[in-house]
Amino acid sequence: MTRDLSTRILHADRAAGIEHGATHKPLHVATGYGYERTADLVSVFQGEKSGYVYGRQGNPTTAALEAKVTLMEEAVGTVSFATGMAAIVSTMMALLKAGDHVVASRFLFGNTASWFNTLQQMGCEATLVDATDAKNVEQALRPNTRMVFTETIANPRTQVADLEGIGKLCTPRGIVYIVDNTLTTPHLFRPKAVGASLVIHSLSKGICGHGNALGGSVSDTGLFDWDKYPNLLPVYRKGPPTAWGLLQIRKKGLRDLGGTLSAEHGHRIATGAETLTLRMDRTCANALAVAQCLEKQPLVSKVHYPGLASHAQHERAGKLFGGFGGLLSFETVDGCDPNDVLDALQLVIKSSHLGDNRTLALPAARTIFWEMGQEMRQSMDIAESLIRVSLGIEATADLVADFEQAFAKLTKK
Known part of the structure; x- marks a missing residue:
């Protein structure tokens, strides 16, 4: 039976199993996680076995929220962060290197626009264009373009990017296509439908809804071929290729930069998402x-x-x-x-x-x-x-x- 999104969000925690029969995933506030066998601890550290190693990389409460966002975006996986800006910055820091080029909409949230200035100071090139017409994006593409970034609806002038047209440009060229879905939320739109590689959210906004928690996320739609992306490190090329991008984001973005979503805020966001x-x-x-x-x-x-x-x-x-x-x-x-x-x-x-x-x-x-x-x-x-x-x-x-x-x-x- 295919159920409506509202029903699936409400019962997402229970579908995965919850401790003690609770109806919500409880708060897990431990910083560290122990194992009976050292070999199991090593396997988790090396990514050969699922589990938790240190709170900076997530915990069972934030993992439950990530599963909920993955469900909403019809994605293959999600990594959560302390804020939406942490999600954007960590994702780009993890996937770009000096000399790479990024094309982005010039109609961006102020802090995101500020980040692109910082990115250029760190050795990456960025070209901001009117993304309401995919032709402007196409004209800005270069051989070293690794990524295109846009929002669904611009904040605050509400311009709507040519999301379909941009997707058609990125897919055949092997360019990572990132769509910030914050203003539309998965209820109104799923960027996977236009070929997006990664979907960004400021979870603090519509998904939480109650103005009482900060959070961000990046979800992988499963459409991008990470096997052909040149900036992935060999150590993260293990298991299914669909997981490689998020693994590097979790390790080089979340772990190394430390923008960790707290269990308390993750719990509040997950509860807010129900409505x-x-x-x-x-x-x-x-x-x-x-x-x-x-x-x-x-x-x-x-x-x-x-x-x-x-x-x-x-x-x-x-x-x-x-x-x-x-x-x-x-x-x-x-x-x-x-x-x-x-x-x-x-x-x-x-x-x-x-x-x-x-x-x-x-x-x-x-x-x-x-x-x-x-x-x-x-x-x-x-x-x-x-x-x-x-x-x-x-x-x-x-x-x-x-x-x-x-x-x-x-x-x-």
């Missing part, structure tokens, strides 16, 4: 209603949300995704200060997080993109008046009413 499908359906509905409300406001000049017919990639998003996500952004007209708009809201929380059960908003150019400067913001199409809104699961009517009263108050002024 993923319910929450995402609600946040998508709320985002569309608020976006439509904002389009009618005279003090709003532009609204960016893939669910609107006015969005440049609306048709693509409708084809690829099972919903348009819970993130939108909008620009105010000249003379209307975004701070005043936010201060006029009564229900929406002024906060930097996203993917929370509560609706959050902030002035993007003055906060999360302030450090990069105005010129860089312009290259990413981030207006100085841009307000980012991450929709929660409040009653739709209450959210719409809050934006309406805020703009009514500002109009009177």
Whole structure:
């Protein structure tokens, strides 16, 4: 019997067996793990036998979360990290070497864009392009291109990358295709469908949902031929080739860099994931209603949300995704200060997080993109008046009413 994703997430722990008949995988907080026979300890260290050796490389609680993410992404395996940024940085550090070239979308989350600057300082080349058209990616490819990186929906301007077109470029060339699926989550989209090699998540966002834990992950879809990837070390070329990439990421990324997900946060994320499908359906509905409300406001000049017919990639998003996500952004007209708009809201929380059960908003150019400067913001199409809104699961009517009263108050002024 084929069961719905929501059902499979709920019963994932039980399917693998849980200690003492518990309904959730319990917390395992031990740092070290002992074995009766030294030979078993050696076998685990050398990757010949499954098991745990040291808490920095994971524990049974985070392993249960990894199995849940693997299930959601229809992948062959997952490695978890302390944050989404730790997942991105560790993956690239593990798979790239000096002289390699990476192509990435120029519409990226601010910290990810900052990482690409750091990557170039470490001897790798990076070319940022408009990934909404695969032709731009193709033109940027070089003989030493090892990786292409993009997000499904860009944060905060909501551009939707040409995910299918990029996949068709990477597969025949043996290029690792990494897709950050944070904003869509596996409920709305699975990057495996467009040929992605690896799928990144900031688990802190939609998958956790409750704003009470940090975490990240990288999942291998099983589509990439690691046997032909030149940067894999011989020591990790053991067992099925589909496992080689993640093994090197776990060893050279997680173990060596130390961005370990704690058991407590792993447990919170795994529990939050149980309501993923319910929450995402609600946040998508709320985002569309608020976006439509904002389009009618005279003090709003532009609204960016893939669910609107006015969005440049609306048709693509409708084809690829099972919903348009819970993130939108909008620009105010000249003379209307975004701070005043936010201060006029009564229900929406002024906060930097996203993917929370509560609706959050902030002035993007003055906060999360302030450090990069105005010129860089312009290259990413981030207006100085841009307000980012991450929709929660409040009653739709209450959210719409809050934006309406805020703009009514500002109009009177």
